[in-house]
Amino acid sequence: MKRRDFLVRSSLFSAGTVLLPSLSFASETDLKFGIQLYSFRDQMAKDPLGTLEQIAAIGIKEIESARSNKGHYYGLTPKIMKQACEDLGMKLVSGHVHLDSDFEKTMEEAAASGQDYLICSSMPSNGQTLDNYKKVAEEFNKAGEACQKMGIKFGYHNHEYEFESDQGQVLYDVLMDQTDPNLVHMELDLGWVVVAGKDPLDYFKKYPGRFPLWHLKDMDMDKKESTEFGKGGLDIQAMMNNREASGVKHILIEQEEYASTPLESMQHNMDFLNNL
Secondary structure, eight states: OOHHHHHHHHHHHHHHHHHOGGGOHHHHHTOOEEEEGGGGHHHHHHOHHHHHHHHHHTTOOEEEEEOBTTBTTTTSOHHHHHHHHHHTTOEEEEEEEOOSTTHHHHHHHHHHHTOSEEEEOSOSSOOOSHHHHHHHHHHHHHHHHHHHHTTOEEEEEOOSGGGOEETTEEHHHHHHHHSOTTTEEEEEEHHHHHHTTOOHHHHHHHSTTOOSEEEEOEEETTTTEEEOTTSSSOOHHHHHHTHHHHTOOEEEEOOSSOSSOHHHHHHHHHHHHHTO
8 A cells, every 4th residue: 555545544534433433333432442463464574564554544553463483573673663553543552472481582672662461372381281270370470470570461362272171170260260360461362262162251250350451353163263253153242242341451353364365354343343
């Protein structure tokens, strides 16, 4: 997209939300929808700044980065990533990282970027056992304490496998019970919860206020892969109606597979949310 066209489209979008607030779900509820940049992984690798412009043009207000072969910010420095988002009216709120030997450097980068959260994107050690999840919970508490000292919040993003059971206990529940809520802030991927055969609403009730971040992701239940909003097994309306109980502050859209292109899928998802 040429920069002139981007500016025109951005102006039209802004005018639409100002003149017609009754048509916008986000405007009515003061929500700022965000996006996990893994949804645009190929585009971000090739042209991070141009891709961020396209994302901003469809009304995205918050950004969560993802680790790539070019680092946590797609070849950009943390400060340039922060400034690029701000220049486009967006906020870098979070980033997916690994809990590994480079975690101290990861924290330093996050502090420089101004982001609020560092989210461990997958289980840092193997073993679908009760003992392993207790060990991981201890590691998460320590990571959360280290992040807190640097003014950052540490959290964890689930997949499907955390909802398996061992010794009669759901392993994800072990993480919830064994982690300090003041140190470990959960990012609940709603799509993977329903694929695992669980109901996110049950977790909102069992652990109220424990999920400051969501991955809002609809899922094709047969293929067990993501799809556009309204085409899968997640009751998005029910999720939005119960978001207060979850404690969510940042709703981040993620889609890993597409009917056409990432941008067209995200435009569909934003239209779907605005029409709820």
